[in-house]
Amino acid sequence: MHYSGISYALLPGFRPLQLDLWVPAGGDTYPVVVWIHGGAWQFGDRRYLPPTLEIDAVHDALLEAGIAVASIDYRLAGEAVFPAQLDDAKSAVRYLRRHAAQLGLNVERFGVWGESAGGHLAALLALTAGRTTQEGEPVDAEPVDSVRAVVDWYGVSDLTTMPKLEVPPDVSLPPGTADPIEQLLGGTTPERARAASPVTHVSADAPPFLLIHGTDDVPVPPEQSGLLHAALLAAGAQSELVTVEGAGHIFAGAADITALIARSVAFLAMHLGEGPR
Incomplete structure (x- = not known):
C-alpha cells in the first residue's frame, strides 16, 4: 500500500508538510521507519536521495523486510530556523x-x-x-514521539566542533546562505549550537543507535559520529559505530553501499521486529 502526499502538519504561513508512506501488503500492523532526507538543512524534500543511492533502494529494502517506511518533508533552514526542523519530525511521528x-x-x-x-x-x-x-507541545503530548531504534548515516552530532560546512559546487543557493549551520541556527552563538547538537541530549534512556560514517568524509568529519558513539556508550546506552574505509560524504567511493543498506535494515529489524503482529 502506498500513500502519497499526506499532509501531516499545516502551519500558518508555511507550505503544507507532507509525507509518503509505503506499507507492506497483507498482514495486520507493521513496524515503521521514518526516513529523514539530507541536504545540508537547505535543500531536498521527502523524495530526495543522494546520487550515490539507487532510487527507492532504502524503501525497497525496508519493505522486503516487512517494515513500513514513511519519508517526510520538514521546513528547510531558509524557511525557519532550528528547532523548526526537529518540531516537524516530531509532528510526523505523532501523526x-x-x-x-x-x-x-x-x-x-x-x-x-x-x-x-x-x-x-x-x-x-x-x-x-x-x-x-x-x-508548545506539552511534554506529555499524545501520541508520543519516541522511537525504538535509530540509524544515523554521517550526521552532525556536535555543532560546536564542526568546521565550516561548504555546499557542493553544483548547488546554487541564494546570497548569504553559504554556511548551512549558521543559517540553520539563525546565528552562531554557542548556546544555539549546543541546543542543536545530539551529544547535548544523550542519556541512558536513548534507544539503540547504529552510526555509519565514511573515513574520508570532509563536509562532516567521521569524528562527529565517533563523538556521539562515545557519548552514548558513556551514558550506558547501546551504540554501534561502523566506519566505511575510503568513503566520503554520502558514501561516495564506498565499495558496496548495498551492504550498508542491508546492515541498516538488519539493525532496524532486530530492534523493531519484522512483519505484522
Missing part, C-alpha cells in the same frame, strides 16, 4: 501514531533513519523524545 490503526502501523514499533542533515535530525528526534517543542 503516524495518531493514525496508526488506519494506516496499518504498530504504534510500539517505530524507528528512524536519516542521512546527513537527516541523520542529525534523526538523532535529535530519538534523544529528545517527550520534550517540549517550539510549537
Whole structure:
C-alpha cells in the first residue's frame, strides 16, 4: 500500500508538510521507519536521495523486510530556523501514531533513519523524545514521539566542533546562505549550537543507535559520529559505530553501499521486529 502526499502538519504561513508512506501488503500492523532526507538543512524534500543511492533502494529494502517506511518533508533552514526542523519530525511521528490503526502501523514499533542533515535530525528526534517543542507541545503530548531504534548515516552530532560546512559546487543557493549551520541556527552563538547538537541530549534512556560514517568524509568529519558513539556508550546506552574505509560524504567511493543498506535494515529489524503482529 502506498500513500502519497499526506499532509501531516499545516502551519500558518508555511507550505503544507507532507509525507509518503509505503506499507507492506497483507498482514495486520507493521513496524515503521521514518526516513529523514539530507541536504545540508537547505535543500531536498521527502523524495530526495543522494546520487550515490539507487532510487527507492532504502524503501525497497525496508519493505522486503516487512517494515513500513514513511519519508517526510520538514521546513528547510531558509524557511525557519532550528528547532523548526526537529518540531516537524516530531509532528510526523505523532501523526503516524495518531493514525496508526488506519494506516496499518504498530504504534510500539517505530524507528528512524536519516542521512546527513537527516541523520542529525534523526538523532535529535530519538534523544529528545517527550520534550517540549517550539510549537508548545506539552511534554506529555499524545501520541508520543519516541522511537525504538535509530540509524544515523554521517550526521552532525556536535555543532560546536564542526568546521565550516561548504555546499557542493553544483548547488546554487541564494546570497548569504553559504554556511548551512549558521543559517540553520539563525546565528552562531554557542548556546544555539549546543541546543542543536545530539551529544547535548544523550542519556541512558536513548534507544539503540547504529552510526555509519565514511573515513574520508570532509563536509562532516567521521569524528562527529565517533563523538556521539562515545557519548552514548558513556551514558550506558547501546551504540554501534561502523566506519566505511575510503568513503566520503554520502558514501561516495564506498565499495558496496548495498551492504550498508542491508546492515541498516538488519539493525532496524532486530530492534523493531519484522512483519505484522
